[in-house]
Amino acid sequence: xxxxxxxxVLSAEPCHLGEGPSYDVTTDTAWWFDIREGRLFEAHxxxxxxxxxxxxxxxxxxxxxxxxxxxxxAEDGLYIRNVADGLMSLFCPLEADKPxxxxxxxxxxxxxxxxxxxxxxxxxxxxxxxxxxxxxxMATLFPGISIPNSICFSPDGATGYFTDTAHSVLYAVxxxxxxxxxxxxxxxxxxxxxxxxxxxxxCDADGQIWNACWGAGRIDVYSPQGERMxxxxxxxxxxxxxxxxxxxxSRLLVTSAWQDMDAAARVGDPQAGYTFLLxxxxxxxxxPDVKLA
Numbered sequence: 001x002x003x004x005x006x007x008x009v010l011s012a013e014p015c016h017l018g019e020g021p022s023y024d025v026t027t028d029t030a031w032w033f034d035i036r037e038g039r040l041f042e043a044h045x046x047x048x049x050x051x052x053x054x055x056x057x058x059x060x061x062x063x064x065x066x067x068x069x070x071x072x073x074a075e076d077g078l079y080i081r082n083v084a085d086g087l088m089s090l091f092c093p094l095e096a097d098k099p100x101x102x103x104x105x106x107x108x109x110x111x112x113x114x115x116x117x118x119x120x121x122x123x124x125x126x127x128x129x130x131x132x133x134x135x136x137x138m139a140t141l142f143p144g145i146s147i148p149n150s151i152c153f154s155p156d157g158a159t160g161y162f163t164d165t166a167h168s169v170l171y172a173v174x175x176x177x178x179x180x181x182x183x184x185x186x187x188x189x190x191x192x193x194x195x196x197x198x199x200x201x202x203c204d205a206d207g208q209i210w211n212a213c214w215g216a217g218r219i220d221v222y223s224p225q226g227e228r229m230x231x232x233x234x235x236x237x238x239x240x241x242x243x244x245x246x247x248x249x250s251r252l253l254v255t256s257a258w259q260d261m262d263a264a265a266r267v268g269d270p271q272a273g274y275t276f277l278l279x280x281x282x283x284x285x286x287x288p289d290v291k292l293a
Contacts, residue, residue, distance in 0.1 A: 002218060004233045006279040010043055010253065011050045014273030018255030019200065020061035020073075020106065021243035021275075025286045030245050031070075032255050032275060035060050035102070040072075041275070045245060053086055061106035063114050063290030071290050073116050075102035078133065091292070092138060094118065094131075101127055105149040105200050105241070109180030110157040112291030115141070117148025123166070130162060132181060136292050141182060150201035150211060153180070154224065155285060161189065161201060161209060168192040170201075170211075170226070190226035200241025200255075205283040212239040212254060219254060219278070232278060236271045244284025245277070252280040 016036035023030045030043045040053040040062075059074040062081070072079040072088060076096045079088040095101045095118055106116040113134045120127030126144040130151070142148075147165035154160075157177035163170045171186035192198050196216030201209050208229060209222040217237040221230040236256035245253045258272040266272055 002231045002233050007235060008277050009271070009274050010048070010277050011041060011275040013050070013052065014258055015255060015275065016273065017240070017257045017259045018273060018275060019104070019240050021241055021253050021255050022062060022064070022287050023243050023245040023253065024064055025247070025249070026067065028247070030243065030253050031062055032253070033060055036259065055088070058102045060103040061116070063108045064287065065290055065292065071114065071292070073103045073106045100124070104128065104147065105151050107151045107153070107202070108288050108290045109153050109160070109175070110155070110288050111178055111180040112288060113180030114290045115151045115160065115180070117145065117151060119145065119147050123147055125166065133290070134179060134181060139181070142186070149199050152201045152203045152209060154203055154207050155205055159224070161203070163198040165197050165199060165214070168197060170198055190222065199239070202242050202244065203285070204244065205285050210242050210252065210282070212241050214238055214240060219252065232280060234276060234278070236274055236276070237269050238272060244282055249284030249286060250280065250282050252278040252282055254278060
């Protein structure tokens with residue numbers, strides 16, 4: 001059964017490839033990216049005002065450092081961005097010697113360690129990796145990834161999740177809760193079959209995994225044991241990534257994309273690339289700040 005919960009459009013500006021949503025509960029502000037067009041969106045939920053910032057490069061995710069600064073994950077490096085004026089300064093390179101790759105799905109662990117995914121700009125097989133930025137130092141966790149997605153963490157920080165969308169498998173890996181670094185090997189949690197593919201995910205306060213099913217226009221909710229608990233309809237086929245938003249974190253912001261759709265496909269999917277708010281009755285969690293030192 002696919003649930004059709006009350007859904008509204010937060011932004012009708014179509015994203016070529018909408019991704020990387022996050023939410024700052026202290027300011028009631030949501031952030032997300034259009035990777036392909038190098039744009040960062042900023043939306044104040046209370047007023048529904050939306051601003052767009054041109055970044056001058058592909059970027060896919062951010063972590064809040066503090067009230068004044070963000071860490072932007074971009075195609076060539078990690079950048080510290082001042083929220084007030086948008087000025088960015090390079091913190092460290094990220095595959096800057098590989099012009100054919102870019103950043104993709106990324107998320108901050110409860111410890112403040114930032115897991116960061118990269119991939120080929122044409123989704124070349126095995127061209128990417130998943131890294132961990134731990135206290136300012138970058139370490140390779142999982143090389144040879146084609147399309148890294150679904151990076152998220154259990155509420156206690158003891159389990160990490162990720163997928164290589166090209167392989168349709170969601171992995172669970174045991175972590176040191178204090179560092180966000182693996183202390184064991186990844187194991188298969190579930191194998192996706194049927195329409196669509198595993199894209200971005202986020203964990204709620206109960207440890208359930210909310211996954212955007214790319215190509216199927218829905219959010220699937222899985223238990224920590226890999227059992228599908230719910231499926232929620234999204235009014236765009238290429239749903240890409242969710243984030244919990246709102247003062248009680250019960251709503252779900254979902255990005256989408258029109259990437260690889262021809263004119264006829266876009267006519268048949270008129271809200272492709274829009275950004276949505278779903279009244280999901282979730283028990284969400286606030287995103288932790290990234291720690292640089």
